Amino acid sequence: MAESFERAIASFSPALPLAVGYSGGADSTALLQACAEKWPGRVAAIHVHHGLQAAADDFALHCRRFCDALGVPLRVHRVDAGHAPGQSPEDAARRARYQAFRAEAYDSIGSIAINNIALAHHADDQIETLLLALSRGAGLPGLSAMPRQWQRDGITYHRPLLAVPGSELRAWLKRRGTSFVEDPSNLHDRFTRNRIRAGLLPTLEAVFPQFRDTFARSAAHAAQAQQILDQVAAEDLAPSGPSLVIGRLQQLTRERQANALRRWFRHTCRTTPTAAQLNELLDQVAACTTRGHQIHIKVGCGYVERRGGDLHWYNP
16 A cells, blocks of 8 residues: 555664665655654665766765765765676666675764665555566566565665655655755666656556555565465475485475475575576486486576586586
């Protein structure tokens, strides 16, 4: 159910101190200002300087001035967000951001040691994520869209605005007379998210006025189903480690093998197989009935190979 920005902030109760991922745009500006006003002296900001645009230095300068006015300590972290061949620019930038968050959180900001970080993704971002997942034929992890809270590298991340429409955030800033920067890349139609935002969301709103609520409900159902599958996979893999025993996998049905392998790749290997890669690996596991059967196939950003009676994944 959609909620107002004020209600979302009122119900947001992270462990303090808190850092806010701050780009200088409308969404993160609203989140940072509201959090700084709610918890004065307990909030810091992290600005990731991607260096991908000529205006990046101006963005960082704006963020510095705004944080100085708020009395909020700011860390500007420069990253190389260039993408490798075959990697999307969005994915490269996202990975660089999380590396920056980790680096800054582990090194106290001002006098504040950070264990919790808030991000300003809102209801429209959530719908865009779900639509992108559908367009790619994603499974339940993709259809679950973005979680409200999760842990990564010992840091707890929060998305308190997932039920708040983006227009609500801009309206709040306008009422407060707060300035923010406009990222020109948000207007480029070469990015799929921008085409969804500009062309598809207005049509959905015209045809299905409650689509933010109903789509979010579907994502929540997918997330709940994925949690059950994760529990089953954890039981099938236990005890688990950096390798998998082929004989134990072969005792499972093909469907449970696939479920267990997806969890292993996601949580242990930190990679995601394509459907074709996973099916090929399942075929190889089924055929692995002799000591001489070799397995060496590409999966995700690395390779799976057989070593004795185990499967190992490595990234060369």
